[in-house]
Amino acid sequence: MMLLAIILFLVLVGAVLLYRPGLLPGSLAVAIGTVLLTFYHGGMWILLVPTLLVIGLLNVGQWRRRYLVEPVYAALRKAMPPMSVTEREALEAGTTWWEKDLFSGRPDWDRFAAINPPVLTEKEQSFLDNEVNTLCAMIDEWDEHQRQDLAPEVWDYLRQEGFFGLIIPEEFGGRDFSAYAQSRIMSKIASRSIAAAVTAMVPNSLGPGELLIKYGTQAQKEHWLPNLANGSELPCFGLTGPEVGSDAGAIPDIGVVCKDDFEGEQVLGLRLNFHKRWITLAPVATVVGLAFKLRDPDGLLGDPEKTDYGITCALLPATHPGVEIGRRHNPGAPFMNGPVMGTDVFIPLDWIIGGPEMAGKGWRMLIECLGAGRGISLPALATASSQMCYLTVGAYARIRRQFNMEVGKFEGVQEVTADIAAGAYTLEAMRQFVTRGLQDGTPSVMTSMAKYHATERMRRLVNHAMDVTGGRGIQLGPRNFLAAGYRALPVAITVEGANILTRSLMIFGQGAIRCHPYLFDEMETLSTENRASGVAAFEPLLLQHAGHVASNLVRVLLCGFTGARFTAVPADADQFSRRWYQRINHLSAALATAGDTALGVLAGDLKRRELLSARLGDVHSQLFIACSILKYRGTQPRSPSADAHAGFALQQCLYAAQQALLVFCDNFRPRWLGVSLRIACLPLGRAFPTPNDASITALGAEIMEPNPVRKAMAAHVYVSDNPEDSVGRVETTYQMLLTVDKAFQAFQRAWSKGELNADSLDDALAEAVALKVISEEEVEPLRAYDARRRDCVLTDHFETLL
Incomplete structure (x- = not known):
């Protein structure tokens, strides 16, 4: 009986903390419930007395201020390190968006459902279809490499068609395009030439143009912006x-x-x-x-x-x-x-x-202006690189054969090509979600997430691509479709702030203060010169913050034991996405609980504990990325291929978030608290597995197919149909293979099994016709494809190297 009474008491307290009806109503509910439980079992007086004392402390204003608020205020005021002017300005700059919901521990899915994907205007789409395609057709990346500059006609076209004035208002001669349009434009250019994309990117991101638009005087705008828009000023x-x-x-x-x-x-x-x-x-x-x-x-x-x-x-x-x-x-x-x-x-x-x-x-x-570079330009480069890796490596892995089989069918290769497929899907989803967020303000934490994770994902995927292509990706020359992107990796990683700094300090260090519902306001009260007014302002924040922490602790425990199966999801969630939203609920509550624990124990020292803050930033980022994948999938045509990509990518995100959380708990001190956090967040152990072998081989096979995701990727980049072009050579060979694949596979099987005894291709084809392995009509297409295939796998060679 006593055990049942204690359980009912814990359920009562947990329900009050979870739903937070308010201090007085919640206190009355707990007090009345505990009294009734004491009547039920007299031994409950052991809990009744301390419960009433706590309720009295919280509800009697004089006691609360004297014994709770003022001691906590004094301790925090003493522990809070001085904040420099630049630190304060960095924290106050910009806005917050969906990342704040994720940090709260209780995402508002109705708000998420109301976020519509970004769309291009008629003018923006026309510019992509015409001016951008024309520019891409003009570019010769190998020529750029040799001259170490864009061709003069490319420079002229960039100026003439307003590529340097994409962000400048129309009244000053610019195009006034949206963040999404800028990203799409830069991606398509980058798919053709990183150098050309960087050249067009800089005037449209951090630079005089953006600063003048937002902060310049009218005279400055009238003097500079028209000439910046038409390219006469660079x-x-x-x-x-x-x-x-x-x-x-x-x-x-x-x-x-x-x-x-x-x-x-x-x-x-x-x-x-x-x-x-x-x-x-x-x-x-x-x-x-x-x-x-x-x-x-x-x-x-x-x-x-x-x-x-x-x-x-x-x-x-x-x-x-x-x-x-x-x-x-x-x-x-x-x-x-x-x-x-x-x-x-x-x-x-x-x-x-x-x-x-x-x-x-x-x-x-x-x-505030760094958001353009971090949220638009650099992720656009990363997205373009990932999509080109998807298209070229997926095609090349089907064209290139070893041991009488396409290299893309080897499971070791599929392990990395599946990551390329999921990564390209993820980066496109991130690009759309982030640029949509930029329509509502300048969320500095979100753009830091985008910059770090997009460029790091780019680094991983391009390295995967190099592994699959081997010498074909290493040897420089006009045939190489990977080298320029590979050489550009360090630039993307380093520009707009080193990635190490972004991950270690900015995402959580800035995000914890900007995204926490109470922390920034509390810090403001702690820096108030008048102690009395500071305490008065701090008191309601402290109570709300304490309720927030307790509510999230109860929530994460419930999520851990139930798999979050009873938590809210968006109203439009389908069977595929419902469980993913609930898993995000679980990890969001875990992030909020771990974050508040770290802030409470380490206080100002947390910014020096970069390893810990980076891991919490990783959890936060992966949840944001997972949300972008779900939003992207929900706005695209449904297909088994899209679900395979989205499911794989979501598994990667939540597994990465879980691992970061576990490593955080394992390294948190005092040790007992770290262990307690781990148990609270994941009471049943690891809940989010990494993609299994079946998923890896399935997606590794899918990247070689002309699937709907491949078609969507190709629509965002420039893919040449010129068989003499570096990318066009691979793409046209792949498209030719798709038309002869059935006959080619039959022919290759017969040859590999020793059914064909000929030494030359022509004799083998003739023998295959005689044996009815292929038809007479299939001979010429197979001969043409084999010539194209051989040409496709060759690398360049030169008489001399300059």
């Missing part, structure tokens, strides 16, 4: 340097406020000294955007108490006196990249982007 942006890469807050470049002569009269301005490195388009740029630290030692800006204004952004012509530009770095891909330097460069104050009132606000400007 921009670059100087942020990184020899002493500063990902840590933009440590910029050593200085601008000092002073007076000097400019165009015949003395004006108030800035004297700049800067040394920038790794600046894309710098060697050909006509206008330079510049980030530097602004100082006003003489109080010329009007505030004698303020000397250091912080990071500021300005715009100046590349030909301005003192600016040194034009030399090139060699990043391994033939796009323009180089240094920009300046010594004692004087510029008027109104060359600050946004004018003098934007002095010192550059860091926030940059953080």
Whole structure:
């Protein structure tokens, strides 16, 4: 009887914590229920007394503030490390989106269901079908490699057709395309040439154009934007340097406020000294955007108490006196990249982007604008690379034969080709979901996820592709369809902040504060100078935060024991997706529980515990990616092939999230708490398996077929039909194989079994006709295909190497 009473008590408390009816109603429910249970079994007074004490502590305001709120406030205020100006600006910059729901532990699936996929306007689709296709047809990647530059006619076409003004409003002569359109455009160009894509990408991501649109004065917009749109001005942006890469807050470049002569009269301005490195388009740029630290030692800006204004952004012509530009770095891909330097460069104050009132606000400007590079451009490159790997490697694995069998049928090969198939599907899903999120704001955490996971997935898939193609992918030349993408990997990984930093610090470090429902507001109260007002503001947040933690703990336990089978899913969820949504519910509650535990135990020290924060970031990211896969699948035509791709990709995501969570728990200290977290999150052990061998071989076979997913991938990239083109050679050979495959397989089986004794192809074909293995009508198509097949597997060779 006592055991039953205790169980009922725990169920009562758990239900109150799970549903959170409010402090007073919940307290009354627990108090009344515990009293009734005490009447049921007298031994329950052991729980009744402490329960009533806790209820009294929570509900009597004076007791609560004295014995709970003020001690916690004091402890947290003491433990919270000082926050620099740049840290605060980074945290306050941008917005949040669906990633915040996932961090809450209780995703709002009705809100998710209301998210519609991005669509292209008629103008955007026309530009893709016409101008972008024309550009791709003009590009010769091997010619770019030899000249280490785009061809002059490609440069001219990029300017003439407005490729540098995709983000600029139509009133200034730009095309004013959406984030999704920009991504699709960059992907299609990248499928043809990474160098051309990077060249078009930079003016449309972090750079003067975006900064001017969002922050520039009307005069600055009218002066610069029309010429940026038509390509007569080509921009670059100087942020990184020899002493500063990902840590933009440590910029050593200085601008000092002073007076000097400019165009015949003395004006108030800035004297700049800067040394920038790794600046894309710098060697050909006509206008330079510049980030530097602004100082006003003489109080010329009007505030004698303020000397250091912080990071500021300005715009100046590349030909301005003192600016040194034009030399090139060699990043391994033939796009323009180089240094920009300046010594004692004087510029008027109104060359600050946004004018003098934007002095010192550059860091926030940059953080908010980095979203384009992280959420659009770099994932677009990664998506294009993955889709080209899908198309070319899938085709090549069917064309290339070893041991009398297509190499794509070997299980060892299928292990990596299945990953290529699922990865390409995943990256297309991510691209659509992320660009949709960018329509609603600038979610900095989401775009960090996109940049890191898209480029890392690109690295993995391109390496897989190289493994499958072997020497065919290694030997450089006009036949090679993988080399340019392989050489570009380090650029994608490094640009817009090193991936190590993005994973270790930004995704969870920034995400925990931005996505948590209470944490940022709590931090604001802890930094309040007036302690009394700080405590007053902190009190309701603390109570809500405590309820949030307790509710998620109960939720994750229920999910762990029931497989989350009774949790909510979107109203439009079908039989395939329902269980996936419920599994995401489970891991979302686990992430919220683990995240709050880490924040509570480690507090400010968490940002130095990069291994732990990175793993929580991995959980968060994988859940976001899984949601993007489900959204993408739900908006595409249904087919068994699409379900096979989506199911495999979802298994990869949830398994990766589970593994990251387990490693986090195994390394969390104190050890007993880590073990407790592991039990709470996964009480029945590992719940999310990795794809099994049957799934691997099935998807590895599917990538070689002309399936609906392959057709969808091909629609997003440029696939040449020229048999002399690097990609066109593989594609046309593959398409020819599909028309003769039945006869070719019969012929190959007969030859491999020794049924054909001929040594030459022609004699073997004649013998196969005589034996009725093939028909007479099939001889010429097979002879033509065999010639094409042999040509397809050849690599280039040269008399001399330059």
